[in-house]
Amino acid sequence: MTSDESVTYISIxxxxIIVDGDVVGAVILAANNPDVKMSELELKMAETAAGFLGKQIET
Structure with missing residues (x-):
């Protein structure tokens, strides 16, 4: 894919990522395959990763 091409995502x-009450970033999961449906599992994975990264940044 070249830089002038765009991608359409079906599910996002x-x-x-929160550190000391401030948002410092985000974990983003995206799928561009129409057969892939994001579920509660993917949401929990993203939240867990964001929590882990937030704790790592605090230290």
Missing amino acids: ITAP
């Missing part, structure tokens, strides 16, 4: 999940 975002979870904020």
Whole structure:
């Protein structure tokens, strides 16, 4: 894919990375395959990753 091509995503999940009450980033899961449906599992994975990263940034 070249830089002038665009991608359309069918499903997107975002979870904020929070450090000391401030949003410092986000974990984003995206799928561009129409057969892939994001579920509660993917949401929990993104939230877990965001929580882990937030704790790592605090230290």
